[in-house]
Structure formats: C-alpha cells, structure tokens
Amino acid sequence: MAEYKIEVTTGDTENAGTLDHIYVTLFGTEGQSKRTELGYLDIDFTTGAVTTYTMETSCCLGTLLLVKVEKDPHYILPEDEWYCSKIVVTTPDDDVILFPCYRWVSSGELVELRGGRAMKVYEEEHPLLIDHRKRERALKKSLYQWKIIDKGIPHFTSFNNSSELPAEIRFSKSKQHEMQNVAMMTDVALKLKRLIDSSEDWESFEEMKTIFCYKKTTMSEYVTQHWKEDDFYGSQFLNGINPNTIKRCSELPPNFPVTEDMVRPFLEEDSCLHTEMEDGNIFICDKAIMDGIPARNYNGEPLDVTAGFCLFYLNPDKKLMPIAIQLHQEPSRQNPIFLPSDPEPDWLLAKMFIKNADLMDHQAVHHLMKTHYLAEVLAVATLRSFPVIHPIYKLLIPHFRYTLPINTEGRKVLFGREGALRMSSLGYEGLTELMRRSLSELTYSSLCLPENITARGLESIPNFYYRDDGLKLWKIINRFVEEIMEHYYHSDCEVQDDSELQEWIHEIFMHGFLGNTDTGIPHCFHNVEEVIKFITMVIFTVTAQHTAVNDGQFDYSSWMPNGSLLLRQPPPTTKGEACMDTVLDTLPNVAETASIAGMLWLLSEKYTDVVPLGSYPEERFDEHDPKEMIKDFQDELSHLSEDITSRNSELKVPYTYLNPAEIENSITI
Structure with a gap:
C-alpha cells in the first residue's frame, strides 16, 4: 500500500464553494489510482476552505504526472460552479508537488492538472504528458479564436459578450457586481442632478464645477x-495622461x-x-x-x-x-x-x-490600441500557444487577468450608440482611421520606453516624472524577466527549439501587427536576449504603461x-x-459633458480586488528559484514605491501613476 496526501484549496472569491461531488484520480509513471471521492455534503469545499485528504493506492504510482479532477452534480441540490485554486499532493516519498488550477469547474466537467516544475515542449518525455500537452493546446485553440473587425487594426477575440468567455478568464462575481454598482451610482448621480438628459449649454464656468x-x-x-x-498646460504633455x-x-x-x-x-x-x-x-x-x-x-x-x-x-x-x-x-x-x-x-x-486632438490620439492610440488591444492580442496568443505548464504561461497569465472581459465589454460601452468615444469629434469611423494610420507607422522601439525616450530627445528634460519613474520600472521588470528567462533557457538553441514560443511570437506578429515587418516586431526569436526584451515590453505595457495613460483620466x-x-x-x-x-x-453641452465625465469616472475607478504589480496570489511556479526571484522583484518594487512617495511629498503636483503600489498587475478596467 502507498499513501498520498491531497490538499485541496477552494478559492476565496464570491460563491467559489460547492456542495457537489468532487472526485480525484492520480496518474503516475507506474500506473493510476482509483477514482476517489473527496468529502461529501460538508464544509470541505466552502469558499476559502483548505482541506486535506488521504488516498491509499495498492502500490506506488511512480513519478506523479497528472491529477484528474471531476465534479458531479448532486441530484437534489441545484448545480453550481466550484473555483478550485490548487491541489498539492504529498507522495509516499515525501515529495510535495503543486498542481495549479485557478479556474471554475462546472458540474459534469473533467479537468486534468499538470504539476511540478515548468516544462518546455522539447523537454517532455512521457507519452501521457506529450499527449496531454497536444490535447490541451488543441482545446485552447478551439476556444480562443481570432476575429477581424477591421483589416487595419489589431485582431480581437471572437467572443461578442463577456458572458460567453470561458469561466477561467471571466470577471469574478464580486468584480462584476462592483462594476455594475459603480456604473449605477454614476448614472444615478448624473440623473439626480438632471444632467444626463439636458441639451442646454453651460452658462458659465462656475456652473460646470457643480x-x-x-x-x-x-x-x-x-x-x-x-x-x-x-x-500647467505644458506640464501635462510630460506628466498628464498622454506623455x-x-x-x-x-x-x-x-x-x-x-x-x-x-x-x-x-x-x-x-x-x-x-x-x-x-x-x-x-x-x-x-x-x-x-x-x-x-x-x-x-x-x-x-x-x-x-x-x-x-x-x-x-x-x-x-x-x-x-x-x-x-x-x-x-x-x-x-x-x-x-x-x-x-x-x-x-x-x-x-x-x-x-x-x-491630443485626447483623441490618447484614447484611440495610446490608451486603446497600444495597451488594451495589444494586451488582448498578447492574452489570446498566450492562451492559444502555451500549455499551462510552460514557464512563459506561468509568468504572463497573471498579467492578463480580466483583459478579455474588460475589452469585450469596453468596446460596447465606449463605441456603442451612446458611447463617449462615439461622441468625440472624430466619432467611431474617425477614431478607427486614426488607429489604422497609427498601427501602420508603429515601431517596436516606440513600445520600449528607453528607446522611446531617446528617440524623442527627452533624456534630460527636467520634471519629467513619467520618464523617471517609468525607466526605473522598466529596469526592475527587465531584471526580473532576465532572471526568469535565463533560469529556463540556458542557450539560444533552446529558444530556437521551443516551437510553442516561436508560434506565440508569430501569432502576435500576425494578429497584433498585421505581419508588417517595418514595425520591427520580431516574427520569431533567435536568442534569449530577444525574448527577455520582448517579455519586458509585454509586462511593462500591460501594467505600468496602461496605468500611466488610464488612471489620471478623471483627474485631468x-x-x-x-x-x-x-x-x-x-x-x-x-x-x-x-x-x-x-x-x-x-x-x-450639459448632457455631453456628463456622459464624457461619467465614462472617465468609470475608467479611473479603483476596485476592491486590485492585484498590484508584482503580486502573484496565484501560486503557479513549483520551483524554489522562481519563487525567490518573485520575492526579489517585489522588494525592488517596494523600494521604488517608497522613493516615489518621498519625492511626491515635496511636489505641488505629485505624479502618482507609476508608483508600483498604484499599478495594477493587469488591465482590468
């Protein structure tokens, strides 16, 4: 007989628990366990619960490969979904193996979890894992498909509504409710003041202040x-919402x-x-x-x-x-x-x-296209190209939290019939043409802050806090990415041999930059250095850059x-x-002002489930070294946050948007 300890963590998000039947099967190199039920109609799988079970097998299963999780509905109680955070298995040899899940599991659904250290495609040896990897990627490609709305702008996910998205990437119920409440409060505030339906012109600047x-x-x-x-007008071109x-x-x-x-x-x-x-x-x-x-x-x-x-x-x-x-x-x-x-x-x-003109350029190009739309391309390419066991998936997926649902809903809110961007001087067609032109001229170097600053000749202009804080952040992110990538890629040949990595960058090149070689965006990777630079740009774009162009919108x-x-x-x-x-x-006029300001209120709102830059509440890496690298990354961000806070205390107009404590780990709004 062999004994396995199985620790199951249920998520602490709203309604994460379940009373349904949960079954687990272990697969190893020497065989598999029986399908075993864990708990039954008790508090084992309530929200936030961490429970441990013992499974006995007739013999040792060898090296543990997969954990199969099944959820069957109870015949009396209504069906529900269960959010499983992770499963940790301790083997008879006292090996402790992490099996990350971090997704909703529906009734009747079967989920197979990979565990252990991150693995690249050419490192797989066991036929079971090779097959599992192929099936996982095939399923993801069937789920996440591309849609072309306009031939001149980046491609979107094919989902039309956030409710259609797979449960693993949808808004949490608490996030959804909070966003609905903020939208309702904004609408009520405007209606109470009888602003939203007024076609009158403003009579004075003082009246606008109300x-x-x-x-x-x-x-x-x-x-x-x-x-x-x-x-003050001039300072906004350095430290406002469009620097x-x-x-x-x-x-x-x-x-x-x-x-x-x-x-x-x-x-x-x-x-x-x-x-x-x-x-x-x-x-x-x-x-x-x-x-x-x-x-x-x-x-x-x-x-x-x-x-x-x-x-x-x-x-x-x-x-x-x-x-x-x-x-x-x-x-x-x-x-x-x-x-x-x-x-x-x-x-x-x-x-x-x-x-x-600058604000329309800001909204269409620097905010929507260069952060939201680019992040959507990056997220879809990541979901399609990498299995969850790949080190780059583990590194990047936390930076795409809520990206697809916010973009899917945001397009309707911003460009719908009453959308604030459709109300702009250019309107939907004009802003789309602006994005087409900008994408055709976009360069890789313009997305990389150090090169961007040099190209614009802004290395030494004083009081440019976006540059000062941004360059420090870029260096910190780059050091972190360099350590992670060099831990997993020991030579340039390993980069060239990683077919999933090569497919990932090719999808980004084709669907995000429309195959335009003039952009300088790589369509393949030749060495580790190229991968480090690109992933640095990715993380900076979906965290710091988005915060810089988003969070000050209501302010300014x-x-x-x-x-x-x-x-x-x-x-x-x-x-x-x-x-x-x-x-x-x-x-x-009054109603137009109210609609635009209401949109800015929503876009700049802070929500309670914010995950700050560098925080990784989902435990995905099972190795010691990457965990230590994350701690070092967090320490550097904390020190920078203290420095920025100290500097801001002496400024008449503080620049707070690139304080790491204020930066979200992904685009969520």
Whole structure:
C-alpha cells in the first residue's frame, strides 16, 4: 500500500464553494489510482476552505504526472460552479508537488492538472504528458479564436459578450457586481442632478464645477483652478495622461513658419529661437497623423478636428511653456499662428483644439490600441500557444487577468450608440482611421520606453516624472524577466527549439501587427536576449504603461475646459473675434459633458480586488528559484514605491501613476 496526501484549496472569491461531488484520480509513471471521492455534503469545499485528504493506492504510482479532477452534480441540490485554486499532493516519498488550477469547474466537467516544475515542449518525455500537452493546446485553440473587425487594426477575440468567455478568464462575481454598482451610482448621480438628459449649454464656468459634487479628486480640483495657466498646460504633455507625443525640436517643420519676432517675447531675455533650439530647450507636439481624417456630423454639419502644431519652450525656471500654436498643417491667412500674447479667448481656444486632438490620439492610440488591444492580442496568443505548464504561461497569465472581459465589454460601452468615444469629434469611423494610420507607422522601439525616450530627445528634460519613474520600472521588470528567462533557457538553441514560443511570437506578429515587418516586431526569436526584451515590453505595457495613460483620466479630463474629446464650434481663423462665451459654446453641452465625465469616472475607478504589480496570489511556479526571484522583484518594487512617495511629498503636483503600489498587475478596467 502507498499513501498520498491531497490538499485541496477552494478559492476565496464570491460563491467559489460547492456542495457537489468532487472526485480525484492520480496518474503516475507506474500506473493510476482509483477514482476517489473527496468529502461529501460538508464544509470541505466552502469558499476559502483548505482541506486535506488521504488516498491509499495498492502500490506506488511512480513519478506523479497528472491529477484528474471531476465534479458531479448532486441530484437534489441545484448545480453550481466550484473555483478550485490548487491541489498539492504529498507522495509516499515525501515529495510535495503543486498542481495549479485557478479556474471554475462546472458540474459534469473533467479537468486534468499538470504539476511540478515548468516544462518546455522539447523537454517532455512521457507519452501521457506529450499527449496531454497536444490535447490541451488543441482545446485552447478551439476556444480562443481570432476575429477581424477591421483589416487595419489589431485582431480581437471572437467572443461578442463577456458572458460567453470561458469561466477561467471571466470577471469574478464580486468584480462584476462592483462594476455594475459603480456604473449605477454614476448614472444615478448624473440623473439626480438632471444632467444626463439636458441639451442646454453651460452658462458659465462656475456652473460646470457643480457637475460632480459626488466625485472629486485632489487633482481634479487642482485642474479646475489652474487649467488656464500655460505652465500647467505644458506640464501635462510630460506628466498628464498622454506623455507620449511631445518631442525635442531641433528644426521647425517647413509648414510651421514660426518667426523669431513672434516668439522672442516669450524667451529668455537676449535669447532667440535658433539658440534655444540648439540648447535643446524647444519641444513640439505635431498632430500631422490626424490630417485629413473626416470628423463626424453634429446636428447635420461636420465637426472640425485640427491636426496642428504646438511649440513649447523650457524656460529658465524649468517650466515647459506653450509659445506658438498653429491649428492646421498648411499655413494660410485663415490658419494663423496663435501666441500667448493674443487675446485670452483666442489663446484658450487654440490650446483647447490642440488638446482635443491630443485626447483623441490618447484614447484611440495610446490608451486603446497600444495597451488594451495589444494586451488582448498578447492574452489570446498566450492562451492559444502555451500549455499551462510552460514557464512563459506561468509568468504572463497573471498579467492578463480580466483583459478579455474588460475589452469585450469596453468596446460596447465606449463605441456603442451612446458611447463617449462615439461622441468625440472624430466619432467611431474617425477614431478607427486614426488607429489604422497609427498601427501602420508603429515601431517596436516606440513600445520600449528607453528607446522611446531617446528617440524623442527627452533624456534630460527636467520634471519629467513619467520618464523617471517609468525607466526605473522598466529596469526592475527587465531584471526580473532576465532572471526568469535565463533560469529556463540556458542557450539560444533552446529558444530556437521551443516551437510553442516561436508560434506565440508569430501569432502576435500576425494578429497584433498585421505581419508588417517595418514595425520591427520580431516574427520569431533567435536568442534569449530577444525574448527577455520582448517579455519586458509585454509586462511593462500591460501594467505600468496602461496605468500611466488610464488612471489620471478623471483627474485631468473631467473638467472639460482643460481638454475635451468633443468641441462643437469651428476653431478660430481670425484673431480678436472670440470671447469667453465662444469658449463655452465650443465645449460640450450639459448632457455631453456628463456622459464624457461619467465614462472617465468609470475608467479611473479603483476596485476592491486590485492585484498590484508584482503580486502573484496565484501560486503557479513549483520551483524554489522562481519563487525567490518573485520575492526579489517585489522588494525592488517596494523600494521604488517608497522613493516615489518621498519625492511626491515635496511636489505641488505629485505624479502618482507609476508608483508600483498604484499599478495594477493587469488591465482590468
């Protein structure tokens, strides 16, 4: 006789427990156990329970390979689902083997769990495991399929509703309920104030301040007080929600004819534009990519979208100041260059139209396409290409938690009939065209923060906290990935021989970047270094980068004068004709403002089941070394968090979005 101890952990998520019959069968190199029932109609499998059972077999089963778990319904009680976190088996030789599960098990379902150390495909030797690996991948490919919505943007998962998704990747019931409650609270708050159905225009800026008495942040309050100030406007291109577009300007574009006389009053005394460019103090935001994209119709007439320029000057006080704005690409008498010395309404309108273009670029490209849509491609490719025993699956799957359900539902919320992004000046068709253009020009280096910063010439600009915190995070993530990958891949040949890894990157190349070799995205891996860099980019993108472009949306954009996705009036073509009422008329009306701000509320909300960056509550690695690497990773993140908190305590406008304590481990909202 041989004795096996079986420890079963039921998840602590809402309604994770079950009263159904649970059966286990052990498979080893020397045979298999009988199908054995564990517990029966008691508290063994209640939510959060950890229970241990003893199974006796007629002989030792040899090296343990698989655990088969079955759940049969009780004939009297209603059927339910059971969330099994993990099973740990102690063998007669006192080997302790982890069998991760972390999924819902339905009545009548059979689940086979792999245990032990992470295994690459060419390391498999036992026929049972080779067959299991093939069957697992075939099942995943049948479940997770690609869908092409538009030939010019990344491909999506084929599921139309989050309720259709396999249970292993759906929202937890508690997450689903909490999101529904927040949406309901937002809607009720707006309706109570009779905002959501009002087609009236705002009568004053003071009146706009009453929109969200139930929802304010320290930063959103600061924005309402300082939105007109040029230094605050400039700072947002470094540390606001879209720190991705500004770059150093060493030579003016020929279609942006700013003269020395125009900007001399705004430069240091006795200086000139040419000198300041040579000294690296001139920066530019160029929205040429939006030129010619048709805007949507509004009340029967097309709206205006400006694909212009904004020139910035880093002054001696280390403040980034806007000094010249041209609202369209081609200069003309009807397209003047606006200056800080122009009448206040003209200058405010010029800044608002640049910010309008920047916000649409932010939402469509830097937020949706470069984080959400890219994460969806990465998640689907990971689920299709890797079995759960693969080390890269174990490393990455925690970083795709809730990604597919939030994207599946988010597309309907953002682009549905009443969706806030459909309400933007470009509308659905315009934003989709913007994504097409951006994807066709996207480069691998632009997704890698160190290369991105260098390419834009922003290595030394002061007070650029997104860069400072982001580069430190990139290094910490890169060190962690390097340790994990070098633990499992001892040579470049092992990378080349890993057919599942090669299939993974090929799927990403084809479905995320549409097979465009000009992007520089690898379509295969030749060495360990390439894998380390790519996985660093993956983890940074779905954690830090998403947080940087998502979490500040309510802070910076709920106050519409600071930047709105919708501007209703055409931009100024002649100086001196606008007034402050023109500014108000250009902004969204009451209902439109409420809808956009409500969306930003939902997108920036923090939920109770947040998993911070570096936290891995699901125990997937069974080896000592990877577990220690995770601890070291967490320690480094903790030290960085302390440093950022200390720095922020001395800043008038703290930058909190890349504090590791504030970064989620995956895209969940």
